[in-house]
Amino acid sequence: MNTSIKSSGKYEILYVIGIIAISFSSIFVRWSDAEVSVIAMYRLYLTNLLMLPLLWKYRKEMFRLTGKQWGLLLFSGLMLALHLLLWMASLRLTTVASSTVILTLEPIIVMFGSFFLFGASINRGMIVGIGLALIGSIAIGSGDFTMSGKAATGDLLSMLGTVAIAVHVLAGKQLLSHLSAFVYNFWVFGIAGTALALYNVFNGFAFTGYSSREWGIFLLLAVVPTLFGHYLFNWLMKVISASAVSMAVLGEPVFASLLAWVLLKESLSALQLWAGALILCGVWIFIRYGKEAPSPKPKKLLATGRKGEVRQ
Structure with a gap:
């Protein structure tokens, strides 16, 4: 379904809920003392555990x-695992x-990738x-480097993680034209969680022995930013435009920074404020004056069920 942002008014509440939900992710990660790959693994596995009650309803579609x-599910899941690993680190x-x-920068990368994959136009505004x-992104990195080399490394990891999530979104954009949001999310979360589990085994990270506080954080990550964030946005991509969904990431630094100021006592430097405003301005111009990528044309190799049927 291809609708404009203006026609998606009835989804605005869910949209705002999703923005606020994903903004809590960084706070929960900072609260935890576990390895980031362990946090991400349990975040995804617990999300799938919470989804199990609905599995019977989608049992026919799950394996058809x-x-x-x-192949695309495997690729999308691996990109999600890479994103969580890099961004959480x-x-x-x-x-x-x-x-x-x-x-x-995610919506910019997604729309730029759509130019090559789906034939989207690129204009001067973009x-x-x-x-x-x-x-703005370079300014943030250079500002952190003057304070700490570790901070610049963190910015680089965030950038690489952003590329990974953008690739994940592009793969999901094609799959969600033919799969229900539940089936897509369940398999992608499971694949990403398993990839992270293998990473943890290889590095010798413990799977058990965590305090009740840590398990509580893992569960919060599964419920708040994953179910009410990522899952919700993947579902919204089936009812409102992809551009509208990708714009949600613009609100995350605003809410996340405010939450960090209140809950983590983090200060905001003038450079971060100005560079962040510049990034937000650039992304807004890109989306506001850019033409939305056309939806990928259904392919017989991707379709499921009867000919011409698109599962919702």
Whole structure:
């Protein structure tokens, strides 16, 4: 379904809930003392555990997938795992403000990728938006480097994590044209969680022995930013435009920075404020004056069920 932002008024409440939900992710990660790969693994596994009661309803669709769909699910899941690993690691090295503001480059990367994958047009407004956002991102990195080399490394990890989540979104955009949000999320969360589990085994990280406080944080991550954040946004991509959904990331640094100021006592430097504003301005220009990428055309290799049927 291809609708404009203006026609999606009835989804505004869910949209705002999703923005606030994902903004809590950085706070919960900073509260935990566990390895970031362990945090991410249990975040995803616990989310799937919470989804189990609905599994019976989608039992027929769960395994009625083509080989290409399985391949895209595997790729999308691996990109999600890489994003969580890199971005969560960045939160241990840089501020919440820097890490989350860099994430606002996601819609730019998604739409730029859509140019090559789906034939989207690129106009002058897009180029201006990209330029401003990149300048702001570089400014944040250089500002952190003058304070700490670790902070600059954290910014780099956040940037790489942003690229990974953008690739994950592009893969999901194609799959969600043919799969229900539940099936897509369940398999992608499971694949990403398993990839992280293998990473933890390889590195010798403990799977048990965590305090009740840590388990509580893992559960909060599963419920708040994953179910009410990522899952919700993936579902919204089926009822409102992809551009509208991608714009949600613009609100994350605002709420996350405020939460970090209140809950973590993090201060905001003048450089972070100005660079963050520049990134937000660039991304807004890019989305406001850019043409939305056309929806990927259904392919027989991806379709499930009867010919011409698109599952919702």
